[in-house]
């Protein structure tokens with residue numbers, strides 16, 4: 001079985017699968033509403049990326065590209081990524097899926113910012129993230145080099 005990270009399409013199946021995750025909320029509900037009222041095309045690309053184990057969605061994250069400079073020491077980048085809602089279903093944790101999603105985001109070679117949930121700080125430190133600034137709860141990962149890879 002091939003385990004890979006893929007872009008999750010906006011459709012009723014994906015949105016049903018999202019209900020398994022703890023961080024199901026307003027964003028998913030508004031996607032559902034847009035789909036129900038045909039304001040968005042069925043199977044349009046979403047900002048969500050996920051990993052299937054067989055036909056079950058077991059891990060997901062929301063990945064946004066943000067324009068503009070980040071505060072602090074990383075002025076050479078005029079855009080960065082933000083990870084939200086990184087989550088692995090409980091029975092699939094500690095199998096490397098969280099790392100796979102973070103590695104996927106890292107391969108764009110842009111700084112990545114996230115706001116960790118209370119109990120996940122150690123995971124992010126293991127993934128190479130550090131505090132964005134002394135008074136910020138946000139964490140950042142900074143790539144070694146600038147690359148030309150693009151995120152759509």
Ligand SMILES: CC(C)(COP(=O)(O)OP(=O)(O)OC[C@H]1O[C@@H](n2cnc3c(N)ncnc32)[C@H](O)[C@@H]1OP(=O)(O)O)[C@@H](O)C(=O)NCCC(=O)NCCS
Nearest residue numbers: 086087088093094095096097098099116117120122123126
């Ligand atoms: C935090 C989370 C995303 C990690 O995903 P995962 O698939 O279990 O993590 P991985 O198996 O890829 O672990 C990668 C490494 O981090 C470590 N790790 C994973 N979760 C950890 C935790 N909560 N605390 C400390 N280390 C952790 C693993 O032991 C592994 O270490 P290794 O490289 O030395 O082997 C997952 O546990 C989760 O969804 N938790 C609930 C929601 C949450 O907190 N999300 C964070 C969003 S801010």
